[in-house]
Amino acid sequence: MNPETRTQFIRYVLVALASFCGQYSVFGLLIGWLDLYPTLASALGYLAGSVVNYILNYIYSFRSQHRHGSTILRFYGAVAFGFCVNTTCMFLLNEQVGLWVWPSQITASVITVLVNFWVMKWLVFDR
Numbered sequence: 305m306n307p308e309t310r311t312q313f314i315r316y317v318l319v320a321l322a323s324f325c326g327q328y329s330v331f332g333l334l335i336g337w338l339d340l341y342p343t344l345a346s347a348l349g350y351l352a353g354s355v356v357n358y359i360l361n362y363i364y365s366f367r368s369q370h371r372h373g374s375t376i377l378r379f380y381g382a383v384a385f386g387f388c389v390n391t392t393c394m395f396l397l398n399e400q401v402g403l404w405v406w407p408s409q410i411t412a413s414v415i416t417v418l419v420n421f422w423v424m425k426w427l428v429f430d431r
Contacts, residue, residue: 312430313421315365320417322360327353331409342405346394346412347387354383366429378428386420 305313331349334340340348358379362368368375393412397403403411 309425312365312425316361316421316424317417319357319360319365320413323353323357324413325353326356327413328409335405342398342408343391343395346409347391350387350390350416351383354380357383361424361429366425368429370429375428379424382420382423382428385423386416389419390416 327349329349330352331345334345334348335342338345358376361379362372362375390412393415394408397408397411398405401408
């Protein structure tokens with residue numbers, strides 16, 4: 305990995321941690337207080353975190369100079385992909401493997417961050 309990509313990846317992970325705060329707050333509220341189905345709560349939390357994720361990745365991680373109109377469309381295409389990765393991982397880990405809700409969500413998030421970095425870098429912000 306070249307130095308620029310490594311720096312972007314580190315920034316991307318920091319942004320992911322910030323967006324996890326929003327995602328996990330929504331997730332925890334939905335499963336803890338509303339007793340919502342964990343996979344649905346995970347999906348809704350992921351979407352909530354995506355708003356923070358876009359703003360911080362545009363400004364901080366990738367320092368994009370592209371217009372928001374076209375960038376945000378590509379970003380939410382990538383979010384849709386990441387949404388599928390996250391939700392599928394959550395379903396498989398929690399409902400098929402039987403892993404407890406929080407370890408399932410954390411593992412799904414780590415997998416999604418690793419996959420989405422490359423999607424965001426090549427298809428959304430650095431194109």
